[in-house]
Amino acid sequence: MSLSLPRSSTHAQGPYEMVQEQIERAAEHLGIPRNAVEIMKRPKRALIVHFPVRMDDGTIRVFEGYRVQHNDAIGPTKGGIRFHPGVTLDEVKALSMWMTFKCGVAGLPYGGAKGGVAVDPHSLSEGELERLSRGYMEAVAQVVGPDKDIPAPDLYTNPQVMGWMMDTFSRLHGTFTPGVITGKPVVIGGSLGRSDATGRGCVTVIAEAAKDIGLQLQGASVAVQGFGNAGRTAAKLLADLGCKVVAVSDSKGALYDPSGLDLPRVIRAKEAGNLLDYGPQRIDSSELLELDVDILIPAALEGVITGANAPRIKARIVAEAANGPTTPEADRILYDQGIMVIPDILANSGGVTVSYFEWVQNLTNDYWSEDEVNQRLQRAMVKAYRHVRQTADQHQVDLRTAAFMIAMQRVYEAMKARGWV
Known part of the structure; x- marks a missing residue:
């Protein structure tokens, strides 16, 4: 069966346009009201920050960063932070939207978010990278938190960067707060099995x-x-x-x-x-x-x-x-x-699934073995795949459209229950 997608055009489609089109494709197969679809096609909140970082030579550079929260109907938002010279607001908006639907497919109690800084991290010393990481967290600290928005690693960020950010947030709030971020080093609340x-x-x-x-x-x-x-x-x-x-x-x-x-x-x-x-x-x-x-x-x-x-x-x-x-x-x-x-x-929803496991472990102070984490992940991924495959077969659509249908239906039901639509 051929999909009813647009043919080629001279306009190069960016990620924000891509995800909006994917939403529209899935909406064609769902009985969701138009106003709900329009809400899902746009992020709820987009923060642009500019923050200074002292470089090793004593000069000050001002960096631009972003934190976008797409939809928090189901729960706090969740999504990574990337350090890359090509980071743009439109890219981060799109990634936040994909995170909402990724969490929806995985059945997690999260909406989607994403963050980034326009920087080539390979050009920085370790000290400069640490100051950049802490500066970014200071700039976005008002909009993140264990019950608001929980960042994680993404492109060219890693557990050490998450550790610096968690420490900065904890210092700002005067209390050890491991649940503010996932993908941390295990010794400060990270989950076994998260890196893989x-x-x-x-x-x-x-x-x-x-x-x-x-x-x-x-x-x-x-x-x-x-x-x-x-x-x-x-x-x-x-x-x-x-x-x-x-x-x-x-x-x-x-x-x-x-x-x-x-x-x-x-x-x-x-x-x-x-x-x-x-x-x-x-x-x-x-x-x-x-x-x-x-x-x-x-x-x-x-x-x-x-x-x-x-x-x-x-x-x-x-x-x-x-x-x-x-x-x-x-x-x-x-x-x-x-x-x-x-x-x-x-x-690629295994990362956010184990990030959810890490968040739960942080909130309960009950930590699991790597075998337990991997077994829980295996069950969750098989369940999600089977649900998507069943939906695709039922509606005669591709797996992507089926996955969006599952996630969008879940987000819609949460928005309806909260009186948004």
């Missing part, structure tokens, strides 16, 4: 999808675009299941070996500072998406699979470990080609 959760959750739904289409994971070929935390974890776990990882890439370039990469050696090269030091098996990064593989995992930035390259995608499963890697036009093309796309709001 996004990649682990992605692999869980890949395994379920593979069963549905009759794909044997033993020997299945895998390409991973983006070899950060999520991509690396997914690659390792799929290799443990018998898959053959043939291609990986990061911001410096891409590696490809049809007979299978030596994954431990690739990881060592990456951790030493340059993925490409692995060896001469290099290809252009754009080629990786179009390789003849069974499973493709886009785990980098948004908008990499478009109407231009989608006709050349050959994978049987595209599992979106990144946020927004596939444009709506590309969605239609991949669906028409019979390629299963596991959407971002399902495929």
